[in-house]
Amino acid sequence: MLSNLPLSLCKAFAVQPFKLLGKRFCPSNLIKPCSYYEDLDLSPEEISGGAKGFAAIIFLITISISLIWSLGPFLYLSIALLIAYITHGLLMRVLPLRYAHERLTIEKYADLILNTMLLALLAGSTFDAIHFVAKSDFPQVSQDFERILYQVNNNESPEKLLLDYARKQPSTTLRKHIATLFSINDLDSAIELMKESTQFEVRNAYDQFTIELDSRLALSIGVSTFMPIFLGLFLIVYGLANSPFILLTVPMHISLIRFLKNQILSNKVELVG
Amino acid sequence: MKSLLKTTISSSSTDEELSEVANFLSYFADELKLGICPEKAYRYALGKYDGTLKPVFMEGARLLVTGAQPLKQVLMGIANSLNSLNSNYFLQLSCKFLEKDSMEAGRILMSMIRTLEENSSLIKKRSQFMRAKNLKTKILSLATSLVLGYIAALTPLFAMLFLLRQQNIGEITTTLNFSPLVFWPAIVSFFFIGILTAYQLTEFTEGESSWPMLFLSALIFVITFLLTRSLLAILI
Numbered sequence: 001m002l003s004n005l006p007l008s009l010c011k012a013f014a015v016q017p018f019k020l021l022g023k024r025f026c027p028s029n030l031i032k033p034c035s036y037y038e039d040l041d042l043s044p045e046e047i048s049g050g051a052k053g054f055a056a057i058i059f060l061i062t063i064s065i066s067l068i069w070s071l072g073p074f075l076y077l078s079i080a081l082l083i084a085y086i087t088h089g090l091l092m093r094v095l096p097l098r099y100a101h102e103r104l105t106i107e108k109y110a111d112l113i114l115n116t117m118l119l120a121l122l123a124g125s126t127f128d129a130i131h132f133v134a135k136s137d138f139p140q141v142s143q144d145f146e147r148i149l150y151q152v153n154n155n156e157s158p159e160k161l162l163l164d165y166a167r168k169q170p171s172t173t174l175r176k177h178i179a180t181l182f183s184i185n186d187l188d189s190a191i192e193l194m195k196e197s198t199q200f201e202v203r204n205a206y207d208q209f210t211i212e213l214d215s216r217l218a219l220s221i222g223v224s225t226f227m228p229i230f231l232g233l234f235l236i237v238y239g240l241a242n243s244p245f246i247l248l249t250v251p252m253h254i255s256l257i258r259f260l261k262n263q264i265l266s267n268k269v270e271l272v273g
Numbered sequence: 274m275k276s277l278l279k280t281t282i283s284s285s286s287t288d289e290e291l292s293e294v295a296n297f298l299s300y301f302a303d304e305l306k307l308g309i310c311p312e313k314a315y316r317y318a319l320g321k322y323d324g325t326l327k328p329v330f331m332e333g334a335r336l337l338v339t340g341a342q343p344l345k346q347v348l349m350g351i352a353n354s355l356n357s358l359n360s361n362y363f364l365q366l367s368c369k370f371l372e373k374d375s376m377e378a379g380r381i382l383m384s385m386i387r388t389l390e391e392n393s394s395l396i397k398k399r400s401q402f403m404r405a406k407n408l409k410t411k412i413l414s415l416a417t418s419l420v421l422g423y424i425a426a427l428t429p430l431f432a433m434l435f436l437l438r439q440q441n442i443g444e445i446t447t448t449l450n451f452s453p454l455v456f457w458p459a460i461v462s463f464f465f466i467g468i469l470t471a472y473q474l475t476e477f478t479e480g481e482s483s484w485p486m487l488f489l490s491a492l493i494f495v496i497t498f499l500l501t502r503s504l505l506a507i508l509i
Contacts (some may be wrong), residue, residue, distance in 0.1 A: 111385070111388050112366065112385065115381050115384065115385055116366065116369075116370075118381065119370055119373055119374070119377060119378060119381050120373065122374070122377055123373040123374040123377065124373065132369065135369075136366065136369065137362070191380065191381070191384045199388060199391070199392065203391070203392070203395060206395055206399075207395060207398075210395070210398060210399045210402060213399070213402060213403075214402075214406075217406055217410075217477060217478070220477060221409070221410055221413055221414075221474065221477065224470055224473075224474060225413045225414060225416070225417040225470065225474070226417075228417065228421060228463075228466045228467075228470065229417065229420050229421065229424065232421065232424055232459070232462075232463055232466075233424060233431065235459070236424075236428055236431040236432055236435070236459055237431055237432075237434050237435055238435060239432065239435035239436075239439075240459075241428050241431070241432045241435075241456045241458070241459040242432075242455055242456050242457075242458060242459070243458060244458050245458075246458045246459050246462050247458050247461065247462050249462050249466065250462050250465045250466055250469070253466050253469070253470070254469055254473070257469075257470065257473045257474070258473075261473075261476065261477060265477060271392040271393075271395060271396055272291075272359055272363075272389065272392060
């Protein structure tokens with residue numbers, strides 16, 4: 001529920017003038033996530049406009065707070081602009097980030113899912129394939145297939161439902177291959193097809209991160225080893241050597257290291273193997 | 274399932290258990306492809322397989338023969354006894370395949386194992402890279418506590434710069450005959466920054482923080498601090 005808070009904020013603040021503004025400046029990376037999460041009932045314009053509306057409110061609040069504290073006009077304008085800009089950026093990123101995370105999660109198991117479906121299709125029917133995947137505990141996909149099973153039980157065509165699912169699928173591998181699965185008759189060509197491209201995307205992303213790791217590590221290690229030295233010297237020369245405030249640098253430094261580890265060195269892509 | 278989706282580099286180490294399971298399953302799939310029945314194929318595969326999980330699979334074979342359990346139940350039992358979630362998962366999946374068509378299950382298992390092998394070569398490439406960077410990280414983090422120990426010992430000299438800036442000449446002479454107690458906040462925070470940096474930086478390359486590094490960096494800090502202090506006492 002809490003994870004949907006930014007999105008409900010967007011929905012609440014998407015009032016008319018901002019909605020027009022949002023329609024005018026709507027980034028293209030919002031379109032696919034919005035159509036995928038249709039149960040949220042949000043349009044790209046609403047997110048874009050709502051983010052702008054909320055950022056405007058934040059801007060006004062920050063300005064009024066700064067007026068109470070009577071900071072200089074240039075300072076408070078720039079602080080308020082900065083905070084509003086960051087808020088806008090964060091709100092715009094919520095849905096695309098969730099979409100990307102889900103895409104990579106599905107992509108990690110894409111070839112296992114396709115192989116499972118392939119076997120079930122060769123030995124049984126489309127319904128078997130859906131049932132097999134639904135009962136297999138794949139993250140995200142199994143839940144989606146459970147829902148499809150439910151719809152099939154309500155007298156809808158399983159092929160049509162599967163193709164609909166494939167069309168909206170964030171993972172390119174599943175999108176490409178679910179449709180071709182139905183036209184396969186012999187196993188050898190199917191296995192060849194799977195081998196060609198199933199893990200292509202996720203492997204590429206994984207390999208790219210490995211290549212980037214060198215510079216990422218150098219940056220993180222450099223910052224976390226040289227930062228305390230320079231900071232310490234600076235604080236001492238500025239006469240803080242015997243004030244207890246310098247003790248605050250310890251938690252600051254530790255959180256800096258945690259931040260570097262989580263942001264720069266965190267691996268978004270996983271492989272089964 | 275959640276632990277499968279860890280997002281840090283710590284989980285990039287190769288899954289030994291999974292590669293053992295894949296190894297066994299590749300023999301199993303080979304036999305299945307020939308059209309042998311699954312129970313027999315299991316025993317043949319066990320004859321060929323000679324890895325660390327042999328006792329586990331042997332126990333499975335015993336249950337199959339003397340305990341009169343079906344192969345599906347045996348495989349599920351083995352899957353539940355394994356630690357690695359990925360291998361547990363993979364065994365359960367192959368077990369489900371057997372329900373359908375054992376001969377084709379063998380062929381699909383083979384193709385899945387090939388995918389796993391390709392993945393694990395990529396994972397190995399990364400872990401090799403991390404191991405290569407491990408030494409660099411350790412040296413740099415120990416060097417940090419060395420330099421910090423040095424700065425901590427020289428704190429009075431640096432603090433003098435502050436007094437000079439304020440043209441507070443009278444206090445300078447008293448600063449030089451310092452006891453570390455005067456500047457304890459700086460020294461204590463340098464000490465903790467030094468050891469905690471060394472402790473946490475190993476997590477970057479090894480995936481987990483190491484206590485030996487913490488003690489080593491503490492030792493280096495103390496030695497450098499004491500050496501520099503005694504040198505300072507001789508010089509001034």
